[in-house]
Amino acid sequence: MASSSTSKLLFCILASLFLVSTAQNCSNYTFTANRSFSSCKELPYLEANLHWNYNSSSTKVSLAYRAKQDSKGWVAWAVNPTGRGMVGSQALVAFHNSNGSMIAYTTQLTSYNPSMLKANLTFQVSYVSAEYSNNEMTIFATIGPLGNRTTVNHVWQTGSSVSSNIPEMHPLSSPHLRSFGEIDFQTV
């Protein structure tokens, strides 16, 4: 008993040291236009980070999803309210529109071959916008109210091409198939 709780404690200390060292890199990122986010998580695949502020009174989350991408590609971040992984997820997507400006909008991923056309989500989303700088695409949005459910299944993705303003299929290599998980907006 005693030794098991000691090793659990040691594990927690090591885990928190690891979290602190990665969180530093994530949280010292400086956004333009006076935006700032108090929480941040470096996501384990696709060189992506999620930054957010959770408002416990409105239960809304204002967030920035920031990921490595070149100018011809697209990025997406989604919440899946009904399961894990891609199908059923409620997504924010961003890429360079054919006129050269970044666009961002919401879409529902109803199958493994989704239309990627604009659609309203099953929860409220506001202030959707996107930026491109330093080979990174960032999607900004406010989601919620989330009510008392602050832990969600999320999915993130990147693809290398866009055709006629429609993001094309993402690669099927391992990182692109493993880029989903759970996130608790109330932590940190």
Ligand SMILES: *[C@@H]1O[C@H](CO)[C@@H](O)[C@H](O)[C@H]1NC(C)=O
């Ligand atoms: C910080 O994060 C960037 C992008 O996520 C990564 O390329 C870099 O290696 C990280 N640096 C450290 C010191 O962890």
Ligand SMILES: *[C@@H]1O[C@H](CO)[C@@H](O)[C@H](O)[C@H]1NC(C)=O
């Ligand atoms: C953030 O911190 C990491 C490591 O702690 C450092 O390598 C990086 O240069 C810092 N970035 C900024 C923008 O301050």
Ligand SMILES: *[C@@H]1O[C@H](CO)[C@@H](O)[C@H](O)[C@H]1NC(C)=O
């Ligand atoms: C950022 O905040 C400062 C001080 O509040 C203000 O003077 C400045 O105009 C703001 N910049 C932008 C881009 O909103």
Ligand SMILES: *[C@@H]1O[C@H](CO)[C@@H](O)[C@H](O)[C@H]1NC(C)=O
């Ligand atoms: C949080 O939400 C409440 C209720 O909508 C609002 O009055 C308050 O200004 C928000 N706080 C921040 C920091 O945005």
Ligand SMILES: *[C@@H]1O[C@H](CO)[C@@H](O)[C@H](O)[C@H]1NC(C)=O
């Ligand atoms: C580019 O197209 C988008 C979407 O149609 C539009 O919102 C934006 O204003 C356009 N930008 C320019 C610079 O024309």
Ligand SMILES: *[C@@H]1O[C@H](CO)[C@@H](O)[C@H](O)[C@H]1NC(C)=O
């Ligand atoms: C989304 O909902 C708004 C009003 O709630 C409506 O005006 C708009 O047409 C809807 N958009 C789509 C793509 O269904």
Ligand SMILES: *[C@@H]1O[C@H](CO)[C@@H](O)[C@H](O)[C@H]1NC(C)=O
């Ligand atoms: C969350 O909200 C639901 C419905 O409003 C309620 O039934 C439930 O007890 C709440 N759970 C907690 C942990 O507050």
